[in-house]
Amino acid sequence: MGRHSDAKQRILDSARVLFHARSYSAVGIQEICDHAAVKKGSFYHFFPSKQALTLELLDQSWLGFEQAFISSLLNPERPALQRIVHFFKLGCEMQQRLLDKTGCVLGCPFGNLAMELSTQDDLLRAKLQVFFQRMETVLEKALLEAIRTGELAENTDTKLSAKAMLAYLEGLLLMAKTGNNLQDFTVLSEMALKLITNRCKD
Amino acid sequence: MGRHSDAKQRILDSARVLFHARSYSAVGIQEICDHAAVKKGSFYHFFPSKQALTLELLDQSWLGFEQAFISSLLNPERPALQRIVHFFKLGCEMQQRLLDKTGCVLGCPFGNLAMELSTQDDLLRAKLQVFFQRMETVLEKALLEAIRTGELAENTDTKLSAKAMLAYLEGLLLMAKTGNNLQDFTVLSEMALKLITNRCKD
DNA sequence: CTTGTAATTTACCAACCAGTCAACTATTAT
DNA sequence: ATAATAGTTGACTGGTTGGTAAATTACAAG
Numbered sequence A, B: 001m002g003r004h005s006d007a008k009q010r011i012l013d014s015a016r017v018l019f020h021a022r023s024y025s026a027v028g029i030q031e032i033c034d035h036a037a038v039k040k041g042s043f044y045h046f047f048p049s050k051q052a053l054t055l056e057l058l059d060q061s062w063l064g065f066e067q068a069f070i071s072s073l074l075n076p077e078r079p080a081l082q083r084i085v086h087f088f089k090l091g092c093e094m095q096q097r098l099l100d101k102t103g104c105v106l107g108c109p110f111g112n113l114a115m116e117l118s119t120q121d122d123l124l125r126a127k128l129q130v131f132f133q134r135m136e137t138v139l140e141k142a143l144l145e146a147i148r149t150g151e152l153a154e155n156t157d158t159k160l161s162a163k164a165m166l167a168y169l170e171g172l173l174l175m176a177k178t179g180n181n182l183q184d185f186t187v188l189s190e191m192a193l194k195l196i197t198n199r200c201k202d
Numbered sequence C: 001c002t003t004g005t006a007a008t009t010t011a012c013c014a015a016c017c018a019g020t021c022a023a024c025t026a027t028t029a030t
Numbered sequence D: 001a002t003a004a005t006a007g008t009t010g011a012c013t014g015g016t017t018g019g020t021a022a023a024t025t026a027c028a029a030g
Helices: A007-021 A029-036 A040-046 A050-074 A080-102 A109-117 A122-148 A158-179 A185-189 B007-021 B029-036 B040-046 B050-074 B080-102 B109-117 B122-148 B158-179 B185-189
Strands: none
Touching (some): A029 A040, A080 A158, A109 B109, A122 B158, A158 B158, A158 B185, A185 B158, B029 B040, B080 B185, B109 B122, B158 B185
Protein backbone atom coordinates (compact mmCIF):
# COMPACT_ATOMS: atom_id res chain seq x y z
CA MET A 1 0.00 0.00 0.00
CA GLY A 2 0.98 3.60 -0.42
CA ARG A 3 3.49 4.80 -2.97
CA HIS A 4 7.06 3.57 -3.12
CA SER A 5 10.25 5.55 -3.53
CA ASP A 6 13.99 5.27 -3.44
CA ALA A 7 14.33 8.41 -1.35
CA LYS A 8 15.43 6.47 1.71
CA GLN A 9 18.26 4.84 -0.20
CA ARG A 10 19.25 8.18 -1.70
CA ILE A 11 19.47 9.62 1.79
CA LEU A 12 21.60 6.71 2.96
CA ASP A 13 23.90 7.02 -0.04
CA SER A 14 24.27 10.77 0.35
CA ALA A 15 25.01 10.47 4.04
CA ARG A 16 27.60 7.79 3.42
CA VAL A 17 29.42 9.90 0.85
CA LEU A 18 29.23 13.14 2.83
CA PHE A 19 30.21 11.61 6.18
CA HIS A 20 33.17 9.94 4.53
CA ALA A 21 34.31 13.10 2.80
CA ARG A 22 33.97 15.33 5.84
CA SER A 23 32.67 14.12 9.19
CA TYR A 24 29.56 13.29 11.17
CA SER A 25 29.17 16.62 12.91
CA ALA A 26 30.29 18.65 9.94
CA VAL A 27 27.47 17.33 7.78
CA GLY A 28 23.99 18.50 8.68
CA ILE A 29 20.72 16.82 7.89
CA GLN A 30 19.79 19.69 5.59
CA GLU A 31 22.89 19.09 3.51
CA ILE A 32 22.22 15.37 3.32
CA CYS A 33 18.70 16.14 2.13
CA ASP A 34 19.89 18.63 -0.48
CA HIS A 35 22.45 16.13 -1.79
CA ALA A 36 19.77 13.44 -1.93
CA ALA A 37 17.21 15.80 -3.47
CA VAL A 38 14.82 15.16 -0.62
CA LYS A 39 12.99 17.51 1.70
CA LYS A 40 13.81 17.43 5.38
CA GLY A 41 10.30 16.32 6.24
CA SER A 42 10.93 13.18 4.22
CA PHE A 43 14.15 12.52 6.07
CA TYR A 44 12.26 12.34 9.34
CA HIS A 45 9.65 10.17 7.69
CA PHE A 46 12.35 7.52 7.19
CA PHE A 47 14.66 8.13 10.14
CA PRO A 48 13.80 9.26 13.65
CA SER A 49 17.19 10.91 14.12
CA LYS A 50 20.63 11.47 12.72
CA GLN A 51 21.91 8.71 14.95
CA ALA A 52 19.32 6.25 13.60
CA LEU A 53 20.30 7.12 10.05
CA THR A 54 23.92 6.48 10.92
CA LEU A 55 23.21 3.13 12.52
CA GLU A 56 21.42 2.00 9.37
CA LEU A 57 24.10 3.56 7.20
CA LEU A 58 26.77 1.60 9.03
CA ASP A 59 24.98 -1.70 8.51
CA GLN A 60 24.77 -1.02 4.79
CA SER A 61 28.36 0.13 4.63
CA TRP A 62 29.50 -3.04 6.31
CA LEU A 63 27.66 -5.15 3.76
CA GLY A 64 29.30 -3.23 0.94
CA PHE A 65 32.66 -3.55 2.62
CA GLU A 66 32.19 -7.27 3.10
CA GLN A 67 31.39 -7.70 -0.56
CA ALA A 68 34.26 -5.57 -1.79
CA PHE A 69 37.03 -6.61 0.55
CA ILE A 70 36.29 -9.53 2.79
CA SER A 71 35.31 -11.93 0.04
CA SER A 72 38.77 -11.62 -1.45
CA LEU A 73 40.29 -12.12 1.97
CA LEU A 74 38.64 -15.53 2.23
CA ASN A 75 39.00 -16.46 -1.43
CA PRO A 76 40.89 -19.78 -1.38
CA GLU A 77 42.55 -19.33 -4.77
CA ARG A 78 45.43 -17.40 -3.28
CA PRO A 79 47.69 -18.49 -0.39
CA ALA A 80 46.27 -17.10 2.85
CA LEU A 81 49.10 -14.74 3.73
CA GLN A 82 49.20 -13.35 0.22
CA ARG A 83 45.49 -12.66 0.55
CA ILE A 84 46.13 -10.38 3.49
CA VAL A 85 48.66 -8.42 1.48
CA HIS A 86 46.15 -8.29 -1.35
CA PHE A 87 43.51 -7.03 1.08
CA PHE A 88 45.75 -4.12 2.03
CA LYS A 89 46.35 -3.47 -1.66
CA LEU A 90 42.62 -3.37 -2.36
CA GLY A 91 42.28 -0.79 0.38
CA CYS A 92 45.02 1.29 -1.17
CA GLU A 93 43.36 1.16 -4.59
CA MET A 94 40.07 2.26 -3.09
CA GLN A 95 41.75 5.21 -1.40
CA GLN A 96 43.40 6.12 -4.69
CA ARG A 97 40.04 6.08 -6.47
CA LEU A 98 38.53 8.35 -3.82
CA LEU A 99 41.57 10.62 -3.98
CA ASP A 100 41.16 10.97 -7.72
CA LYS A 101 37.49 11.75 -7.32
CA THR A 102 37.60 14.10 -4.35
CA GLY A 103 41.14 15.40 -4.12
CA CYS A 104 41.45 14.07 -0.60
CA VAL A 105 42.60 10.86 1.03
CA LEU A 106 39.41 10.06 2.91
CA GLY A 107 40.61 7.18 5.05
CA CYS A 108 38.50 4.42 6.54
CA PRO A 109 34.79 5.26 6.78
CA PHE A 110 34.53 3.19 9.93
CA GLY A 111 37.72 4.44 11.51
CA ASN A 112 36.83 8.05 10.82
CA LEU A 113 33.48 7.73 12.56
CA ALA A 114 34.95 5.66 15.38
CA MET A 115 37.53 8.32 16.09
CA GLU A 116 35.03 11.14 16.00
CA LEU A 117 32.16 9.55 17.87
CA SER A 118 33.56 7.01 20.30
CA THR A 119 33.54 9.42 23.20
CA GLN A 120 30.27 11.05 22.18
CA ASP A 121 27.80 8.35 21.20
CA ASP A 122 28.09 5.02 22.92
CA LEU A 123 25.65 3.27 20.61
CA LEU A 124 27.57 4.19 17.50
CA ARG A 125 30.83 3.42 19.27
CA ALA A 126 29.62 -0.06 20.19
CA LYS A 127 28.47 -0.73 16.64
CA LEU A 128 31.80 0.33 15.20
CA GLN A 129 33.62 -1.79 17.74
CA VAL A 130 31.64 -4.81 16.55
CA PHE A 131 32.70 -4.11 12.98
CA PHE A 132 36.34 -4.01 14.03
CA GLN A 133 35.89 -7.26 15.91
CA ARG A 134 34.36 -8.87 12.84
CA MET A 135 37.26 -7.61 10.80
CA GLU A 136 39.68 -9.12 13.29
CA THR A 137 37.82 -12.40 13.06
CA VAL A 138 38.13 -12.45 9.29
CA LEU A 139 41.84 -11.65 9.44
CA GLU A 140 42.22 -14.39 12.01
CA LYS A 141 40.48 -16.84 9.70
CA ALA A 142 43.07 -16.13 7.06
CA LEU A 143 45.83 -16.65 9.61
CA LEU A 144 44.28 -19.91 10.77
CA GLU A 145 44.21 -21.15 7.22
CA ALA A 146 47.81 -20.09 6.81
CA ILE A 147 48.63 -22.32 9.74
CA ARG A 148 46.73 -25.18 8.15
CA THR A 149 48.68 -24.82 4.91
CA GLY A 150 51.98 -24.62 6.74
CA GLU A 151 52.61 -20.97 5.83
CA LEU A 152 52.60 -20.08 9.51
CA ALA A 153 53.85 -21.74 12.68
CA GLU A 154 51.36 -23.68 14.78
CA ASN A 155 51.90 -21.48 17.80
CA THR A 156 50.98 -18.28 15.98
CA ASP A 157 48.83 -16.05 18.18
CA THR A 158 46.16 -15.53 15.56
CA LYS A 159 43.88 -13.30 17.64
CA LEU A 160 46.66 -10.97 18.70
CA SER A 161 48.18 -10.85 15.23
CA ALA A 162 44.83 -10.03 13.67
CA LYS A 163 44.26 -7.23 16.18
CA ALA A 164 47.70 -5.82 15.50
CA MET A 165 47.31 -5.89 11.73
CA LEU A 166 43.93 -4.18 11.85
CA ALA A 167 45.25 -1.46 14.14
CA TYR A 168 48.19 -1.03 11.81
CA LEU A 169 45.90 -0.69 8.80
CA GLU A 170 43.79 1.93 10.54
CA GLY A 171 46.92 3.78 11.57
CA LEU A 172 48.26 3.76 8.03
CA LEU A 173 44.98 5.16 6.77
CA LEU A 174 45.11 7.95 9.33
CA MET A 175 48.66 8.85 8.38
CA ALA A 176 47.79 8.84 4.69
CA LYS A 177 44.79 11.02 5.37
CA THR A 178 46.81 13.45 7.45
CA GLY A 179 49.43 13.71 4.71
CA ASN A 180 46.74 13.70 2.02
CA ASN A 181 49.15 11.41 0.29
CA LEU A 182 49.18 7.70 -0.51
CA GLN A 183 52.80 7.47 -1.52
CA ASP A 184 54.09 5.38 1.37
CA PHE A 185 50.91 3.44 1.85
CA THR A 186 51.74 0.52 -0.42
CA VAL A 187 55.22 -0.17 0.87
CA LEU A 188 54.15 0.35 4.47
CA SER A 189 51.17 -1.94 4.10
CA GLU A 190 53.41 -4.73 2.91
CA MET A 191 54.98 -4.67 6.36
CA ALA A 192 51.73 -5.69 8.04
CA LEU A 193 52.66 -9.36 8.07
CA LYS A 194 55.60 -8.52 10.29
CA LEU A 195 53.12 -8.08 13.10
CA ILE A 196 52.25 -11.76 13.09
CA THR A 197 53.22 -13.03 16.53
CA ASN A 198 53.67 -16.31 18.31
CA ARG A 199 52.07 -17.19 21.59
CA CYS A 200 53.70 -16.63 24.98
CA LYS A 201 57.23 -15.42 24.53
CA ASP A 202 57.86 -14.40 20.97
CA MET B 1 50.54 48.83 29.50
CA GLY B 2 46.98 47.76 30.08
CA ARG B 3 45.94 45.09 32.52
CA HIS B 4 47.21 41.55 32.42
CA SER B 5 45.28 38.31 32.72
CA ASP B 6 45.58 34.57 32.37
CA ALA B 7 42.32 34.36 30.45
CA LYS B 8 44.07 33.46 27.21
CA GLN B 9 45.80 30.51 28.83
CA ARG B 10 42.58 29.42 30.48
CA ILE B 11 40.92 29.41 27.08
CA LEU B 12 43.74 27.36 25.59
CA ASP B 13 43.62 24.88 28.46
CA SER B 14 39.86 24.51 28.27
CA ALA B 15 39.92 24.03 24.53
CA ARG B 16 42.63 21.40 24.81
CA VAL B 17 40.70 19.40 27.38
CA LEU B 18 37.34 19.72 25.63
CA PHE B 19 38.64 18.97 22.13
CA HIS B 20 40.41 15.91 23.46
CA ALA B 21 37.38 14.64 25.32
CA ARG B 22 34.94 15.18 22.47
CA SER B 23 35.93 16.71 19.13
CA TYR B 24 36.63 19.95 17.32
CA SER B 25 33.19 20.44 15.82
CA ALA B 26 31.37 19.12 18.85
CA VAL B 27 32.84 21.78 21.11
CA GLY B 28 31.62 25.31 20.50
CA ILE B 29 33.34 28.52 21.39
CA GLN B 30 30.63 29.30 23.90
CA GLU B 31 31.35 26.07 25.74
CA ILE B 32 35.06 26.74 25.75
CA CYS B 33 34.37 30.18 27.20
CA ASP B 34 32.05 28.81 29.88
CA HIS B 35 34.63 26.19 30.85
CA ALA B 36 37.33 28.86 31.01
CA ALA B 37 35.07 31.30 32.86
CA VAL B 38 35.51 33.89 30.13
CA LYS B 39 33.02 35.85 28.07
CA LYS B 40 32.89 35.23 24.34
CA GLY B 41 33.91 38.79 23.64
CA SER B 42 37.17 38.08 25.42
CA PHE B 43 37.72 34.99 23.34
CA TYR B 44 37.71 37.07 20.19
CA HIS B 45 39.98 39.59 21.84
CA PHE B 46 42.65 36.90 22.03
CA PHE B 47 41.88 34.76 19.00
CA PRO B 48 40.53 35.85 15.62
CA SER B 49 38.84 32.50 15.03
CA LYS B 50 38.36 28.95 16.26
CA GLN B 51 40.97 27.85 13.76
CA ALA B 52 43.51 30.34 15.11
CA LEU B 53 42.88 29.12 18.64
CA THR B 54 43.45 25.57 17.50
CA LEU B 55 46.69 26.40 15.73
CA GLU B 56 48.04 27.98 18.90
CA LEU B 57 46.61 25.15 20.99
CA LEU B 58 48.44 22.62 18.86
CA ASP B 59 51.76 24.37 19.28
CA GLN B 60 51.34 24.33 23.03
CA SER B 61 50.20 20.73 23.03
CA TRP B 62 53.24 19.72 21.06
CA LEU B 63 55.52 21.39 23.58
CA GLY B 64 53.80 19.55 26.40
CA PHE B 65 54.00 16.32 24.47
CA GLU B 66 57.68 16.83 23.79
CA GLN B 67 58.36 17.36 27.43
CA ALA B 68 56.31 14.40 28.63
CA PHE B 69 57.21 11.81 26.03
CA ILE B 70 59.97 12.69 23.65
CA SER B 71 62.56 13.49 26.29
CA SER B 72 62.33 9.93 27.55
CA LEU B 73 62.60 8.66 24.01
CA LEU B 74 65.99 10.32 23.64
CA ASN B 75 67.16 9.68 27.18
CA PRO B 76 70.44 7.81 26.78
CA GLU B 77 70.21 5.93 30.08
CA ARG B 78 68.20 3.13 28.53
CA PRO B 79 69.08 1.10 25.41
CA ALA B 80 67.48 2.75 22.38
CA LEU B 81 65.06 -0.01 21.47
CA GLN B 82 63.92 -0.36 25.04
CA ARG B 83 63.22 3.36 25.02
CA ILE B 84 60.73 2.91 22.21
CA VAL B 85 58.90 0.25 24.17
CA HIS B 86 58.98 2.56 27.17
CA PHE B 87 57.57 5.36 25.03
CA PHE B 88 54.59 3.20 24.13
CA LYS B 89 54.18 2.35 27.79
CA LEU B 90 54.14 6.02 28.75
CA GLY B 91 51.38 6.54 26.23
CA CYS B 92 49.41 3.71 27.72
CA GLU B 93 49.78 5.11 31.23
CA MET B 94 48.58 8.50 30.05
CA GLN B 95 45.52 6.95 28.45
CA GLN B 96 44.83 5.06 31.68
CA ARG B 97 45.01 8.28 33.66
CA LEU B 98 42.57 9.98 31.29
CA LEU B 99 40.31 6.95 31.39
CA ASP B 100 40.22 7.08 35.18
CA LYS B 101 39.42 10.77 35.09
CA THR B 102 36.87 10.87 32.28
CA GLY B 103 35.55 7.34 31.91
CA CYS B 104 36.62 7.28 28.28
CA VAL B 105 39.71 6.25 26.36
CA LEU B 106 40.40 9.55 24.66
CA GLY B 107 43.11 8.52 22.23
CA CYS B 108 45.77 10.73 20.71
CA PRO B 109 44.93 14.44 20.79
CA PHE B 110 46.79 14.93 17.52
CA GLY B 111 45.42 11.84 15.84
CA ASN B 112 41.87 12.69 16.82
CA LEU B 113 42.07 16.14 15.29
CA ALA B 114 43.95 14.88 12.25
CA MET B 115 41.24 12.34 11.56
CA GLU B 116 38.44 14.82 11.99
CA LEU B 117 39.89 17.82 10.23
CA SER B 118 42.28 16.59 7.54
CA THR B 119 39.67 16.80 4.80
CA GLN B 120 38.13 19.99 6.15
CA ASP B 121 40.89 22.40 7.12
CA ASP B 122 44.09 22.24 5.17
CA LEU B 123 46.00 24.52 7.51
CA LEU B 124 45.28 22.38 10.53
CA ARG B 125 45.93 19.24 8.50
CA ALA B 126 49.34 20.53 7.43
CA LYS B 127 50.25 21.44 10.99
CA LEU B 128 49.28 18.02 12.28
CA GLN B 129 51.22 16.39 9.48
CA VAL B 130 54.32 18.28 10.59
CA PHE B 131 53.87 16.97 14.13
CA PHE B 132 53.68 13.42 12.85
CA GLN B 133 56.80 14.00 10.78
CA ARG B 134 58.62 15.32 13.84
CA MET B 135 57.49 12.28 15.75
CA GLU B 136 58.82 10.04 12.99
CA THR B 137 62.12 11.89 13.13
CA VAL B 138 62.42 11.30 16.85
CA LEU B 139 61.60 7.62 16.51
CA GLU B 140 64.14 7.43 13.73
CA LYS B 141 66.77 9.00 15.98
CA ALA B 142 66.23 6.21 18.49
CA LEU B 143 66.57 3.65 15.71
CA LEU B 144 69.75 5.27 14.44
CA GLU B 145 71.23 5.10 17.89
CA ALA B 146 70.18 1.47 18.14
CA ILE B 147 72.20 0.87 14.99
CA ARG B 148 75.17 2.67 16.50
CA THR B 149 75.04 0.49 19.61
CA GLY B 150 74.69 -2.67 17.57
CA GLU B 151 71.12 -3.36 18.71
CA LEU B 152 69.96 -3.09 15.10
CA ALA B 153 71.41 -4.13 11.74
CA GLU B 154 73.21 -1.51 9.69
CA ASN B 155 70.79 -1.83 6.80
CA THR B 156 67.73 -1.04 8.89
CA ASP B 157 65.37 1.26 7.03
CA THR B 158 65.03 3.73 9.86
CA LYS B 159 62.67 6.14 8.09
CA LEU B 160 60.27 3.45 7.00
CA SER B 161 60.38 1.69 10.36
CA ALA B 162 59.67 4.93 12.20
CA LYS B 163 56.72 5.66 9.94
CA ALA B 164 55.35 2.18 10.48
CA MET B 165 55.68 2.31 14.24
CA LEU B 166 53.99 5.69 14.49
CA ALA B 167 51.10 4.52 12.30
CA TYR B 168 50.82 1.42 14.46
CA LEU B 169 50.69 3.50 17.62
CA GLU B 170 47.97 5.73 16.21
CA GLY B 171 46.05 2.67 15.10
CA LEU B 172 46.32 1.09 18.54
CA LEU B 173 45.00 4.27 20.11
CA LEU B 174 42.06 4.32 17.73
CA MET B 175 41.21 0.71 18.51
CA ALA B 176 41.47 1.32 22.25
CA LYS B 177 39.26 4.37 21.91
CA THR B 178 36.68 2.48 19.87
CA GLY B 179 36.61 -0.32 22.42
CA ASN B 180 36.80 2.18 25.29
CA ASN B 181 39.21 -0.34 26.70
CA LEU B 182 42.95 -0.40 27.24
CA GLN B 183 43.24 -4.09 27.98
CA ASP B 184 45.12 -5.19 24.86
CA PHE B 185 47.02 -1.98 24.47
CA THR B 186 50.10 -2.97 26.47
CA VAL B 187 50.70 -6.35 24.90
CA LEU B 188 49.93 -5.02 21.43
CA SER B 189 52.25 -2.08 21.84
CA GLU B 190 55.11 -4.40 22.68
CA MET B 191 54.81 -5.72 19.14
CA ALA B 192 55.72 -2.36 17.62
CA LEU B 193 59.38 -3.29 17.27
CA LYS B 194 58.38 -6.07 14.92
CA LEU B 195 57.75 -3.38 12.33
CA ILE B 196 61.42 -2.51 12.13
CA THR B 197 62.46 -3.25 8.57
CA ASN B 198 65.60 -3.56 6.52
CA ARG B 199 66.25 -1.72 3.31
CA CYS B 200 65.47 -3.11 -0.14
CA LYS B 201 64.30 -6.67 0.15
CA ASP B 202 63.54 -7.54 3.72
C1' DC C 1 47.32 62.05 38.10
C1' DT C 2 46.66 61.57 33.61
C1' DT C 3 46.91 59.04 29.43
C1' DG C 4 47.44 55.04 26.54
C1' DT C 5 46.49 50.35 26.35
C1' DA C 6 44.83 45.89 27.19
C1' DA C 7 41.09 43.22 29.04
C1' DT C 8 36.24 42.73 29.89
C1' DT C 9 31.45 42.95 29.16
C1' DT C 10 27.04 43.14 26.93
C1' DA C 11 24.19 42.96 23.27
C1' DC C 12 23.86 41.56 18.93
C1' DC C 13 24.01 39.18 14.09
C1' DA C 14 22.64 36.05 10.30
C1' DA C 15 23.04 31.36 9.50
C1' DC C 16 22.51 27.01 10.85
C1' DC C 17 21.32 23.02 13.92
C1' DA C 18 18.30 18.76 14.82
C1' DG C 19 13.83 17.92 15.03
C1' DT C 20 8.27 18.63 14.65
C1' DC C 21 3.92 18.85 12.54
C1' DA C 22 -0.06 18.99 9.80
C1' DA C 23 -1.60 19.24 5.28
C1' DC C 24 -1.30 17.15 0.93
C1' DT C 25 -0.52 13.77 -2.85
C1' DA C 26 0.16 9.61 -5.09
C1' DT C 27 -0.39 4.80 -5.15
C1' DT C 28 -2.03 0.28 -4.24
C1' DA C 29 -5.09 -3.36 -2.51
C1' DT C 30 -9.60 -4.25 -2.13
C1' DA D 1 -14.48 3.63 -7.03
C1' DT D 2 -12.77 3.91 -2.59
C1' DA D 3 -10.30 3.61 1.52
C1' DA D 4 -6.03 2.72 3.66
C1' DT D 5 -1.36 3.51 3.31
C1' DA D 6 3.07 5.51 2.36
C1' DG D 7 5.61 9.34 0.63
C1' DT D 8 6.03 14.35 0.05
C1' DT D 9 6.02 19.09 1.22
C1' DG D 10 6.80 23.56 3.48
C1' DA D 11 6.44 26.10 7.33
C1' DC D 12 7.92 26.12 11.86
C1' DT D 13 10.32 25.49 16.62
C1' DG D 14 13.83 26.68 20.16
C1' DG D 15 18.40 26.57 20.59
C1' DT D 16 23.16 27.02 18.98
C1' DT D 17 26.76 28.19 15.73
C1' DG D 18 30.97 31.23 14.73
C1' DG D 19 31.73 35.79 14.74
C1' DT D 20 31.09 41.26 15.44
C1' DA D 21 30.84 46.01 17.54
C1' DA D 22 30.94 49.26 20.87
C1' DA D 23 31.07 50.70 25.37
C1' DT D 24 33.36 50.07 29.69
C1' DT D 25 36.73 48.84 33.12
C1' DA D 26 41.25 48.15 35.12
C1' DC D 27 45.85 48.89 35.11
C1' DA D 28 50.69 50.37 34.20
C1' DA D 29 53.93 53.67 32.55
C1' DG D 30 54.88 58.52 31.90
